[in-house]
Amino acid sequence: MAKRExxxxxxxxxxxxxxxxxxxxxxxLDKMIxxxxxxxxxDICRRGLxxxxxxRWTDDDENALQQASRLDLEVGDTALGPKKEIIQADSKEVDxxxxxxxxxx
Numbered sequence: 797m798a799k800r801e802x803x804x805x806x807x808x809x810x811x812x813x814x815x816x817x818x819x820x821x822x823x824x825l826d827k828m829i830x831x832x833x834x835x836x837x838x839d840i841c842r843r844g845l846x847x848x849x850x851x852r853w854t855d856d857d858e859n860a861l862q863q864a865s866r867l868d869l870e871v872g873d874t875a876l877g878p879k880k881e882i883i884q885a886d887s888k889e890v891d892x893x894x895x896x897x898x899x900x901x
Contacts, residue, residue, distance in 0.1 A: 805834045813837055819847035 805813070813833035814825045820840055825833070863873075871877050 805837055808834075816847075820845060 810830045810833060813830065817825055817833055817836055817840075822836055828836070866873075871880055
């Protein structure tokens with residue numbers, strides 16, 4: 797699509813226009829014909845609107861996704877893990893006659 801950015805909008809593919817418009821959260825793109833998409837894009841350009849900024853997907857992001865996608869996750873691997881440990885420790889303290897802590901934080 798980078799090459800097409802300098803081309804007149806009419807030379808862009810409907811797919812390119814759909815991609816650009818979706819970045820601006822334009823809805824009902826599948827129902828729009830190419831000419832409608834061109835008009836919407838021209839309106840966006842005329843108003844000087846810019847799409848939201850995005851961050852590139854990094855190797856660290858991919859690794860985090862792969863880790864989160866594992867099927868063998870334990871509760872300790874999740875955000876609930878530390879809370880569960882606190883609740884279990886407090887439960888043991890209460891069983892020994894102590895007061896325990898507030899599990900909400």
